[in-house]
Amino acid sequence: MKYRKIGLLISAEEEDWPTALEILFRRYNPPVVYNGEPLNVEIERVRVHPFDLRAGTSYHLVVDRLGHWQLNPREWIKKAALYNRVYLLNSPFTFQSMEKHSAYVAMMRLGLHVPKTWLIPLKSFPNRPGYEETARKYYDWFDLPAIAAREFGYPLYMKPFDGGGWRGVSRINNQWELMAAYDSSGQTMMHLQTALDNYEAFVRALGIGPQVQPMRYQPEQPQHARYAIDNDFLSPERRREIIAITKVINAFFHWEVNSCEAILKDGLMQPIDYANACPDMHVTSLHFYFPWAVKALFAWITFCLATDRRMRLDSNMEEYFAIADTDMGYWEKLAAYEALADRYFETERFNEFCQKHLGWLDEAVWEFVQTPEFDGIIWETVRYLFPPHEHEQFFHHYRGILNYWVQATASAAASGRSV
Numbered sequence: 001m002k003y004r005k006i007g008l009l010i011s012a013e014e015e016d017w018p019t020a021l022e023i024l025f026r027r028y029n030p031p032v033v034y035n036g037e038p039l040n041v042e043i044e045r046v047r048v049h050p051f052d053l054r055a056g057t058s059y060h061l062v063v064d065r066l067g068h069w070q071l072n073p074r075e076w077i078k079k080a081a082l083y084n085r086v087y088l089l090n091s092p093f094t095f096q097s098m099e100k101h102s103a104y105v106a107m108m109r110l111g112l113h114v115p116k117t118w119l120i121p122l123k124s125f126p127n128r129p130g131y132e133e134t135a136r137k138y139y140d141w142f143d144l145p146a147i148a149a150r151e152f153g154y155p156l157y158m159k160p161f162d163g164g165g166w167r168g169v170s171r172i173n174n175q176w177e178l179m180a181a182y183d184s185s186g187q188t189m190m191h192l193q194t195a196l197d198n199y200e201a202f203v204r205a206l207g208i209g210p211q212v213q214p215m216r217y218q219p220e221q222p223q224h225a226r227y228a229i230d231n232d233f234l235s236p237e238r239r240r241e242i243i244a245i246t247k248v249i250n251a252f253f254h255w256e257v258n259s260c261e262a263i264l265k266d267g268l269m270q271p272i273d274y275a276n277a278c279p280d281m282h283v284t285s286l287h288f289y290f291p292w293a294v295k296a297l298f299a300w301i302t303f304c305l306a307t308d309r310r311m312r313l314d315s316n317m318e319e320y321f322a323i324a325d326t327d328m329g330y331w332e333k334l335a336a337y338e339a340l341a342d343r344y345f346e347t348e349r350f351n352e353f354c355q356k357h358l359g360w361l362d363e364a365v366w367e368f369v370q371t372p373e374f375d376g377i378i379w380e381t382v383r384y385l386f387p388p389h390e391h392e393q394f395f396h397h398y399r400g401i402l403n404y405w406v407q408a409t410a411s412a413a414a415s416g417r418s419v
């Protein structure tokens with residue numbers, strides 16, 4: 001019997017998908033018998049405490065949703081990967097060194113249609129010895145309204161170079177709003193970016209390993225209504241494109257749980273936000289698509305553990321750049337990048353693994369979504385995220401959507417389609 005332990009390194013605000021994953025791994029243990037050997041899985045939440053840098057660890061794989069925000073767990077997971085060979089979802093190394101800004105630059109180099117973006121220097125310099133003097137000596141004076149008018153026109157977006165949770169994002173309509181936003185940016189380094197309005201579609205694609213779920217996203221709606229239940233909003237070709245883009249980004253940076261926001265406008269799929277160390281996976285956000293996320297995470301983790309997949313610490317960015325530097329066209333390059341991404345994710349092997357060993361998972365999750373335990377997951381999340389007078393209303397709202405998922409999935413299964 002092979003024994004593997006999963007750690008969930010999470011913040012206090014996440015109870016939904018972690019609980020769902022824990023219930024499934026405990027109920028269906030071993031989840032697979034691989035090469036004749038049952039995979040015995042234990043799952044628990046990682047605790048934070050002082051540690052010896054040479055200490056061993058009992059974990060084999062850690063899903064990290066905290067290291068991006070908190071220093072202590074961040075350094076622990078790095079040690080776990082470097083010293084203990086723990087498999088991490090996601091790589092903290094590329095996330096720490098390459099936030100939204102570098103992700104834009106790298107994907108521009110690959111030829112993806114990232115909208116025009118400029119980086120502007122800090123409005124206020126940190127109060128550190130030498131900073132101000134150096135800036136005075138070497139930083140060029142610049143005329144921000146002139147850059148905005150010349151390069152972008154209005155409206156445009158000003159947003160932090162590292163992004164996350166819509167913090168500090170503003171839509172700017174004129175030069176007065178521009179200067180006000182810049183003044184209040186303080187010590188946060190900002191991008192200016194072309195606003196993509198009047199688009200054909202706004203997609204948020206959640207990628208877990210080689211699995212990608214494109215969802216129609218409605219940013220103008222309140223949080224609970226941003227993900228539309230709509231599986232036909234993209235043509236099959238556009239759907240394949242966003243799936244390929246998401247896999248390519250995730251394989252390029254070794255981000256195995258990430259989301260990619262892209263806007264389809266003027267016939268171009270334009271990615272705008274795709275460096276999300278902790279993509280939103282709340283049941284209250286994903287609702288109809290939440291069971292997909294839980295299944296995808298369960299399948300990818302099980303595959304990594306059963307096949308002893310090793311976390312890739314070094315990068316193969318140059319292989320992508322070698323394709324980028326050819327004179328192939330966009331679609332041909334995208335196909336070539338996707339082949340590299342599929343090699344990274346072992347997509348074919350993973351699909352075979354799911355077919356052969358995880359055939360039971362769809363029905364298990366379908367049943368689980370109908371249990372009182374799943375009601376509890378919805379309740380907990382609604383209680384955490386909504387004011388008390390809305391608890392009842394929103395519990396029933398989400399329960400209703402998930403009941404609809406149960407019915408839609410059953411009828412799709414009966415007719416051989418997938419939801």
Ligand SMILES: Nc1ncnc2c1ncn2[C@@H]1O[C@H](COP(=O)(O)OP(=O)(O)O)[C@@H](O)[C@H]1O
Pocket residue numbers: 115157159162163164165166167169193194195196197219261272273
């Ligand atoms: N270039 C853009 N064109 C149109 N809308 C944008 C653009 N950039 C950002 N937005 C809007 O602002 C939201 C937050 O911006 P985003 O880049 O996703 O920041 P964060 O990393 O904080 O999520 C997006 O979901 C989108 O609705």
Ligand SMILES: [Mg+2]
Pocket residue numbers: 165166261273
């Ligand atoms: Mg975003």
